[in-house]
Amino acid sequence: MRSHLNTALLILILFCSACSEPVVEPKKPNIILIYADDLGIGLLSHEGQKIIQTPNIDKLAQDGIRFQRAYSNMLCAPARASLITGLHDSHANGFQITNGTAYMNATKSNLPEIENKINDKLDSIPEDQIFLGEVAQRMGYKTAQVGKLEWGFSATDKQMKRHGWDYYLGYLDHVRAHGFYPPFLFENGEIVEFEGNTLVKAGKSGEPETTENFEERWNMEGKEVYSQTIFMDSILNFIDSNKANPFFLYFPTQLPHGPVSIPAVHPDFVNDERLTQIEKEYASMVKLLDDNVGQILAKLKENNLEDNTIVIFTADNGHEIYYSEAGRILKPYTNMQTGERFDDLERKYYSDLAGDVFDGNGGRAGMKRSNLEGGINVPLIIRWPGKIKKGRVSNQLIANYDILPTLADITGYTQKHNIDGLSFYKELVEDSSFEGHESVVYSSYTGPTLISKDGWKLRTHLNKDAFELYFLPDDFREENDLSKEFPEKFEELKSKLLELCDGDYNNGLYK
Known part of the structure; x- marks a missing residue:
């Protein structure tokens, strides 16, 4: 009797296996x-x-x-x-x-x-x-x-x-x-x-x-x-x-x-x-x-x-800018109101000052x-x-x-x-x-910069031996340098930036 039951169970398993849908792996995106x-x-x-x-x-x-x-x-x-x-x-x-x-x-x-x-x-x-x-x-x-x-x-x-x-x-x-x-x-x-x-x-x-x-x-x-x-x-x-x-x-x-x-x-x-x-x-x-x-x-x-x-x-x-034209917008980038060249530090580029109609x-x-x-x-x-x-x-x-x-x-x-x-x-x-x-780092022609998870940004302008500290959630235009107001944060980010630059602020520059 037990052998008949075992045989019936085996047939049932084989039957169910044959009738079941094959498992299809989802196609990778x-x-x-x-x-x-x-x-x-x-x-x-x-x-x-x-x-x-x-x-x-x-x-x-x-x-x-x-x-x-x-x-x-x-x-x-x-x-x-x-x-x-x-x-x-x-x-x-x-x-x-x-x-x-x-x-x-x-x-x-x-x-x-x-x-x-x-x-x-x-x-x-x-x-x-x-x-x-x-x-x-x-x-x-x-x-x-x-x-x-x-x-x-x-x-x-x-x-x-x-x-x-x-x-x-x-x-x-x-x-x-x-x-x-x-x-x-x-x-x-x-x-x-x-x-x-x-x-x-x-x-x-x-x-x-x-x-x-x-x-x-x-x-x-x-x-x-x-x-x-x-x-x-x-x-x-x-x-x-x-x-x-x-x-x-x-x-x-x-x-x-x-x-x-x-x-x-x-x-x-x-x-x-x-x-x-x-x-x-x-x-x-x-x-x-x-x-x-x-x-x-x-x-x-x-x-x-x-x-x-x-x-x-x-x-x-x-x-x-690839559409510079006299009286409209100039390269090298120039303040169209004052005639002064932007220097990336004391005189930062902004579209309204430069004359960029697209504000790119x-x-x-x-x-x-x-x-x-x-x-x-x-x-x-x-x-x-x-x-x-x-x-x-x-x-x-x-x-x-x-x-x-x-x-x-x-x-x-x-x-x-x-x-x-x-x-x-x-x-x-x-x-x-x-x-x-916690932070990301990038280089530039003037030096590296660090942006932190909580919105702080330390940027360098090594050609002018300058560092600036910004809090981007309140100042995405980078107009208010907070390095003197928050000296501890400033030093903390300088140390982190130096670490990420393998111990040398001059690393990674493309001159």
């Missing part, structure tokens, strides 16, 4: 990181921009989370290096930065020689060093980078592959990326030529605005294919080709970095009497970036990937290259349907070197990595145990 170039936080309409409307980027913010206290480096190369390595830029052994003109006259025949010269100047990469693309690649993601590649100023195929990119297309050199009509780009180690583009400097035009520079800019001889069009075609094709696989797409765009170059003025600005001609063209570059974000979102929706794709939008550094830094002091808020406080927006509640605004202190460990948490990468960044994954999913940084 795709990740798209859009990295705007020189996009000041004040250029976005949800941050108060009055002239340029950015509905697609605004929609990302409405559907996800935006960080009000997100920071990045003051300049392109260290910003991209921090993003890709998860390290800050104030260490004694800083990032190696190569010259940006290495590929100016590259051809298919001399390319190996050029790359070897660059690689010979670079130290070997430690085996245990981890990179942004590599994190996703190791977790089974198809990885791609399209646009203004790596941290420059000239990179190589060897670096691209070591950093974890399965596919790449774009400029390997940042000087050529100042033009928007490249005669050639680099795709997976090969030169790809664009026959209609014949200018060595890729159509880079001059500054400030003059009749001669205007005519040069709109002389379209040798300027047939706009680089951003090339990039968008590649990006949309990549999404189509990888819709069945988890992918990580990094899009470091050229826009809206100058000199100003746009195929046509956007209809929004053609008849805008508030703007000069070159300001209309610059506004069109920002508008095109927003349109490109819209194209990417539309492609995700078309492929039913919208709900399983994380979209991250941020920028490398603060605002920069959103009322903050300073610009790109400065450790003032206008140089390092950047937009950071993340949309993740079903995981991030819509319309959230976070005041957590976030550094751009936190994106790598956050991506590691998202993709499931658990190998230990010796970096400065901390994952803010818990903040995305509203886990109350998120602690984050």
Whole structure:
């Protein structure tokens, strides 16, 4: 009797096993990181921009989370290096930065020689060093980078592959990326030529605005294919080709970095009497970036990937002026009321004093290259349907070197990595145990700065042997130096800054 029962039980178990649904592992989320170039936080309409409307980027913010206290480096190369390595830029052994003109006259025949010269100047990469693309690649993601590649100023195929990119297309050199009509780009180690583009400097035009520079800019001889069009075609094709696989797409765009170059003025600005001609063209570059974000979102929706794709939008550094013009706004930056040059200390840059019609830094002091808020406080927006509640605004202190460990948490990468960044994954999913940084540190041409979790900021101007202390929640314009009023806080932050700079305030400067 017992043997019959055992046989019946076994049959029942086998029957139930055959009828049960197989366990299906949820598909890992795709990740798209859009990295705007020189996009000041004040250029976005949800941050108060009055002239340029950015509905697609605004929609990302409405559907996800935006960080009000997100920071990045003051300049392109260290910003991209921090993003890709998860390290800050104030260490004694800083990032190696190569010259940006290495590929100016590259051809298919001399390319190996050029790359070897660059690689010979670079130290070997430690085996245990981890990179942004590599994190996703190791977790089974198809990885791609399209646009203004790596941290420059000239990179190589060897670096691209070591950093974890399965596919790449774009400029390997940042000087050529100042033009928007490249005669050639680099795709997976090969030169790809664009026959209609014949200018060595890729159509880079001059500054400030003059009749001669205007005519040069709109002389379209040798300027047939706009680089951003090339990039968008590649990006949309990549999404189509990888819709069945988890992918990580990094899009470091050229826009809206100058000199100003746009195929046509956007209809929004053609008849805008508030703007000069070159300001209309610059506004069109920002508008095109927003349109490109819209194209990417539309492609995700078309492929039913919208709900399983994380979209991250941020920028490398603060605002920069590419539309200077006599009587309007000047470079070097000048107070248009007094005629005095801004010096980043006694005479700080503010948009209203400089004549910036766009107020690109959103009322903050300073610009790109400065450790003032206008140089390092950047937009950071993340949309993740079903995981991030819509319309959230976070005041957590976030550094751009936190994106790598956050991506590691998202993709499931658990190998230990010796970096400065901390994952803010818990903040995305509203886990109350998120602690984050006690402080973050960044370098600049004048010296490093430290921002603390509770809102204090210590900035240096070592060229003038100066230190300033601000409490940002009450003074985001950095107008009231509190170093004498709060001497204990001042000394506390000086000690912390010295520690983070490996014991030398002069570390990490990019001169």
